[in-house]
Amino acid sequence: MAAEIHQSVARRTAILRIIGESTVRNQDELVKVLRKQGFDATQSSVSRDLRELGVAKAGDRYILPARDATALNNPFAAVTKFVLEIKTAGTSLTVLKTTTGTAQSVAVAIDATEWPEIVGTISGDDTIFIATDEPKDQKRLRERLRGIFGI
Secondary structure (H helix, E strand, O other), X not given: OHHHHHHHHHHHHHHHHHHHHOOOOOHHHHHHHHHXXXXXXXXXXXXXXXXXXXXXXXXXXXXXXHHHHOOOOOOOOOOHHHEEEEXXXXXXXXXXXXXXXXXXXXXXXXXXXXXXXXXXXXXXXXXXXXXXXXXXXXXXXXXXXXXXXXX
């Protein structure tokens, strides 16, 4: 289940990028591009992804909803709704609680940022541990995460 959710999140992030960077005229075309990039994509999975992402058809091509147009380079675009809670444990450990099966996808997005205050992350099924070096780093990280996830 967790692997399927991670695949779905990664595929949706790729769909946003592909549609934002090139002209995609139909679902078959999108399926072919996704498969070339190594994604397990079918017409039905792509149809569901497009619907859930709010992608629309304008004339002969797909367009991104206005809110997602700026999210193309945002590693959190596809995972913001998964984070439920942000806590601290001591002065160097931040704990994120996520919906079941999504922690790895969120951790991948966090790792992609390469923020200097992060020493490392460990993710399970619904929990992520993020290590920082100093209390000031933990505070900066917590502020960033709260801003991104609206918590």
